[in-house]
Amino acid sequence: MESKNYRLNEAKMFADITDGIAIIINASTGIYYGMNGYGTGIFDNLLAGSSTNDILTAIKALPDVPANAEEHLSAFLETLLGFEIIIPAPESSREASLVLKDAVFDQFIPVCKEYKDVQELLYADPIHEVSEEEGWKPEK
Numbered sequence: 001m002e003s004k005n006y007r008l009n010e011a012k013m014f015a016d017i018t019d020g021i022a023i024i025i026n027a028s029t030g031i032y033y034g035m036n037g038y039g040t041g042i043f044d045n046l047l048a049g050s051s052t053n054d055i056l057t058a059i060k061a062l063p064d065v066p067a068n069a070e071e072h073l074s075a076f077l078e079t080l081l082g083f084e085i086i087i088p089a090p091e092s093s094r095e096a097s098l099v100l101k102d103a104v105f106d107q108f109i110p111v112c113k114e115y116k117d118v119q120e121l122l123y124a125d126p127i128h129e130v131s132e133e134e135g136w137k138p139e140k
Helices: 037-047 052-060 069-082 100-105 119-124
Strands: 006-008 013-018 021-026 032-035 086-088 112-115
Touching (some): 006 037, 006 069, 021 037, 037 052, 037 069, 037 100, 052 069, 069 086
Antiparallel strands (some): 006 086, 013 021, 032 112
């Protein structure tokens, strides 16, 4: 795997990690994304500046890691890129760390799922009518 760095696509996405689970909202579409615990750990390391090689090294250091762990990491990164959650970032290196119990519980398969069930509600939120210059001006 070629070493790359990524960051959150802040032009479109808002992300929060609460109780070990990442939730990302696309502010343009109202679609949101959820990750399992193992995927959240990988995502958190990406946002902290770990390269894909740093993350792969941390994965391979976990006990009982399956032989196809690199394939699962690559597929996960492709999913995040496909959803435009992450974009390329300047090269950096930072030691990555992952929680073994999350990896084992999720069978070393990071997952990111797309949810459209509240798209209309999120998109209807008046926050979309806010501009930096004028702020929010609700209709009277």
